Amino acid sequence: MSWFERLSVSWVLRKHALPDHDWFEVTRKLPLLSGLNSSEKARLRLLTTLFIHQKVFSGAQGLELTLEMKIIIAAQACLEILAFNIAAFDGWSEIIVYPSTFRVERETENEFGIISTESRILSGEAWTKGPLVFAWDEVERDSFQIREGHHVVLHEFAHKLDMLNGRANGMPPLHPEMPVSEWTRSLSEGYERLLERVEHCHGGINPYAATNPAEYFAVMCEYFFTAPALLFERYPDVYRQLKAYFQQDPLARN
Ligand SMILES: [Zn+2]
Numbered sequence: 001m002s003w004f005e006r007l008s009v010s011w012v013l014r015k016h017a018l019p020d021h022d023w024f025e026v027t028r029k030l031p032l033l034s035g036l037n038s039s040e041k042a043r044l045r046l047l048t049t050l051f052i053h054q055k056v057f058s059g060a061q062g063l064e065l066t067l068e069m070k071i072i073i074a075a076q077a078c079l080e081i082l083a084f085n086i087a088a089f090d091g092w093s094e095i096i097v098y099p100s101t102f103r104v105e106r107e108t109e110n111e112f113g114i115i116s117t118e119s120r121i122l123s124g125e126a127w128t129k130g131p132l133v134f135a136w137d138e139v140e141r142d143s144f145q146i147r148e149g150h151h152v153v154l155h156e157f158a159h160k161l162d163m164l165n166g167r168a169n170g171m172p173p174l175h176p177e178m179p180v181s182e183w184t185r186s187l188s189e190g191y192e193r194l195l196e197r198v199e200h201c202h203g204g205i206n207p208y209a210a211t212n213p214a215e216y217f218a219v220m221c222e223y224f225f226t227a228p229a230l231l232f233e234r235y236p237d238v239y240r241q242l243k244a245y246f247q248q249d250p251l252a253r254n
Contacts (some may be wrong), residue, residue, distance in 0.1 A: 016053045026071045035253030047078035050086045060098045077157040083247035094131035101135045124152040126159035148227035158221035170213030186237035
């Protein structure tokens with residue numbers, strides 16, 4: 001970080017500090033954060049403060065966003081970048097929150113070049129270089145109690161990390177010490193095994209992960225933080241790669 005960046009960070013932290021009351025009231029209600037030690041919590045607060053200062057939150061359909069709601073989204077998003085810095089979420093600025101699940105209509109092109117309009121109901125969506133969109137009731141449902149493998153905030157922000165090096169494809173920029181070949185082998189093998197299991201209706205992991213490699217990565221990130229023991233038991237190599245990528249070990253926290 002340059003001296004100028006350090007100066008501007010310390011200015012934000014002084015001028016836009018999150019009030020103690022709001023920070024502690026909200027974060028004590030989030031089970032995802034309960035295993036963090038005090039220095040991790042302090043680091044998370046710093047990242048959350050910068051995040052809320054840098055991003056623009058907009059409520060859709062008349063939803064009024066409170067500071068508490070912003071902290072709930074931002075703190076859990078920043079858990080994913082606890083070992084990185086806030087620049088990991090650079091390149092986009094807006095977070096749009098609907099009161100509930102929202103309908104999107106998109107034009108899709110099939111293999112024959114025929115364009116049709118597809119309508120889908122979503123609980124969250126991440127645009128490349130664009131906004132993140134959430135349904136507030138889904139954020140609440142996933143935030144206040146652990147649902148193994150289900151966390152819309154972790155999911156959509158994982159897509160944002162994945163998109164740091166282009167389109168979402170299941171491979172975010174890896175740290176220099178992480179061999180790309182090991183990442184590719186571990187995640188591809190895990191993905192292939194999941195496809196087989198889904199085909200033979202062997203449950204366990206959310207079958208949405210079998211949609212494509214980008215969704216696989218995002219869903220594995222949900223498991224990594226919400227059900228690390230389950231992920232380690234089913235896909236130990238995927239767990240190890242995510243541990244190396246996030247530079248965190250949620251299994252050791254439980
Ligand atoms: Zn997704």
